[in-house]
Amino acid sequence: MKSFTILWVDDEIDLLKSHLMFLEERNYHVVTCNSGQDALDAVKERPFDIVFLDENMPGLSGLETLTELKRLDASLPVVMITKNEEESIMEEAIGSKIADYLIKPVNPNQILLSLKKNLDHSRLVSEKTTAGYQQEFRKIAMDLSMVRTPQEWADLYKKLIFWELQLESIEDKSMFEILESQKSEANQQFGKFVERHYADWINGEDSPVMSHTLFREWVAPQLEQGPTLLVVIDNLRYDQWFAFEDALNPFFRKVVEKPFYSILPTATQYARNAIFSGLMPLDMEKRHPQWWKNDTDEGGKNLHEADFLGAQIKRLGLDLNWEYHKISSLKQGRHLAQQFRSMKGRDLVAVVYNFVDMLSHARTEMEVIKELASDDKAYRSLTLSWFKNSPLLAIIQEAQAMGFRLIITTDHGTINVKQASRVVGDRETSLNLRYKTGRSLTYEDKDVLAAPRPAELRLPSINMSSSFIFAKNDLFFAYPNNFNHYVSYYRNTYQHGGISLEEMVVPFVVLEAR
Structure with missing residues (x-):
């Protein structure tokens, strides 16, 4: 195990000899100081892996020393140790981004746990994650031979995503390569499954909820609960949703999260038009030839989503005050965020947001985007960065303030x-x-x-x-x-x-x- 160097700052350091011996026996090297100023001088002279800092010291207080330490090295973990249980002290220390907060008297095992949490965290997580996936590997392999329904395939896929997100942050790349192999095998088996059953699904036999039934089966019932913002993010994969889910937590709590199936082709003009029309492409062509365009026809293929949605709402007999907006640029997104307050009184606001689709196309065309999204991990990271800084998040915040429910979905994913x-x-x-x-x-x-x-x-x-x-x-x-x-x-x-x-x-x- 790597030997870590600890700086322990306490004006009564002589009383802590048993703690220091305990750590030395476990291969930790401890340097001690009696004051905040001595601690600052020590940090200027040499690197430390972590600092244990007494809050109540003469001269520079623990909080004052903490502030100066962070100025010297913002990434240096500092554990505050104090007799004072006042909430204001805790809040100020936590606000200064301490690594941990311990109340005196501390015992050696508390210290050891704090060290493990802050210094050995990556190794311990890596070992635990690797062991967990090794155990799960056999179960996933067995599941692959037994999957029989669309729901079981969706559950298996989400399990593979879970382990992908767990493994991407650890150092053992061999485990990640094994997972990639399992994903590839899963897709091979899934392709055979779809080939056997897709025609039956389209004819209503054991069909999962799909693009053309999504609005009727899952969206319309939600509209009974109150005003709803429906956001369709073009080209959003399940793993990308997981990547930015936490960014919504301050504003919304999740009520339902479940998978549905995109129709074939898994392309915007087919799948997204199917969502808004509630129809399969052949039925769109027959019922609404003025709105439907085939692949080789001139002009945009998704120019009539609002018309399709209006026709579906009427066909379902829904009495809704609704609006539709399509966002394909930063300017359009900002404008809708600024104007969203005017949506008060609407039962449904449907928004199509095109960024992820544009990102995938840009990645094909632009070298700089290829570098930024070189693999799935980077692709997820770029999606998260976009979402946190996008007008879409501002739109969602406005909706939350107005008491809207929020539905997030997509038309299809990408590979x-x-x-x-x-x-x-x-x-x-x-x-x-x-x-x-x-x-x-x-x-x-x-x-x-x-x-x-x-x-x-x-x-x-x-x-x-x-x-x-x-x-x-x-x-x-x-x-x-x-x-x-x-x-x-x-x-x-x-x-x-x-x-x-x-x-x-x-x-x-x-x-x-x-």
């Missing part, structure tokens, strides 16, 4: 693609990297879920002979022409449209104002 699968199509073939629709598609059968008759999956056809294919696992489609350049450009980018746990199993969260 980091690693391998290319060759595909050939004509000029009318769609451009998405994770799904294709067009005529005479040539592809690797093992890499895709194929829909030669799109109507069976309630998908529209560009023409009489067009079909759909959806990429499985972490594959992306590449044309044989200029194949190597194409693969090099798109490998390790975040894409959506296909079949993976990351893209299809997405969060629905209900929160109420604190």
